[in-house]
Amino acid sequence: LAKTTQPISMDSYEGQEVNITCSHNNIATNDYITWYQQFPSQGPRFIIQGYKTKVTNEVASLFIPADRKSSTLSLPRVSLSDTAVYYCLVGGALGFQKLVFGTGTRLLVSP
Amino acid sequence: EAGVAQSPRYKIIEKRQSVAFWCNPISGHATLYWYQQILGQGPKLLIQFQNNGVVDDSQLPKDRFSAERLKGVDSTLKIQPAKLEDSAVYLCASSLNRGQTGTRRTYNEQFFGPGTRLTVL
Numbered sequence: 001l002a003k004t005t006q007p008i009s010m011d012s013y014e015g016q017e018v019n020i021t022c023s024h025n026n027i028a029t030n031d032y033i034t035w036y037q038q039f040p041s042q043g044p045r046f047i048i049q050g051y052k053t054k055v056t057n058e059v060a061s062l063f064i065p066a067d068r069k070s071s072t073l074s075l076p077r078v079s080l081s082d083t084a085v086y087y088c089l090v091g092g093a094l095g096f097q098k099l100v101f102g103t104g105t106r107l108l109v110s111p
Numbered sequence: 112e113a114g115v116a117q118s119p120r121y122k123i124i125e126k127r128q129s130v131a132f133w134c135n136p137i138s139g140h141a142t143l144y145w146y147q148q149i150l151g152q153g154p155k156l157l158i159q160f161q162n163n164g165v166v167d168d169s170q171l172p173k174d175r176f177s178a179e180r181l182k183g184v185d186s187t188l189k190i191q192p193a194k195l196e197d198s199a200v201y202l203c204a205s206s207l208n209r210g211q212t213g214t215r216r217t218y219n220e221q222f223f224g225p226g227t228r229l230t231v232l
Contacts, residue, residue: 099156
């Protein structure tokens with residue numbers, strides 16, 4: 001299982017871009033990188049998933065360098081409602097492979 | 112599409128009592144997960160089912176926890192007897208091996224239920 005390391009917490013202000021980096025030095029060849037968001041009293045919610053280079057959707061971008069040993073979740077122009085815990089997970093496309101949630105990054109967006 | 116359903120949402124019991132949680136995954140999702148989330152921590156996988164077979168239960172305290180997924184659909188997680196340290200939110204999730212979110216194909220995207228908050232006194 002690939003172990004991930006991400007900052008415990010980050011602070012930002014409304015309208016700013018937030019970049020959360022996750023390191024995963026022992027990522028395997030068939031591992032994907034997935035980010036989840038969790039609000040208080042709710043289950044985690046899928047944000048974005050990628051394998052290499054850059055992936056963008058309507059809420060975030062995911063940047064993955066060529067060596068894939070790290071990844072960066074980018075949230076453009078955050079709002080107060082983006083205050084949440086963000087988890088980086090690394091795992092394969094195989095259905096039986098366990099994904100491990102770390103402690104996540106607690107993002108606080110202030111006015 | 113209906114999401115993952117869990118019940119009850121809240122449960123308060125005394126230590127040494129028994130408790131059971133129920134989960135109904137998204138229709139067609141073969142993989143079902145039970146997680147335990149202690150306050151301030153990330154979710155910890157307790158057990159993972161593929162259809163009605165167990166794929167991983169390495170972190171399930173088998174002396175007190177049990178889970179089943181009859182007919183490969185609904186699942187029940189039981190704690191018997193409960194300890195104080197079992198106080199946590201119990202999350203159920205389900206996934207397809209390969210799915211699609213918007214225009215992108217996704218792998219093992221997990222859909223979580225609202226969770227059951229258990230307090231053991």
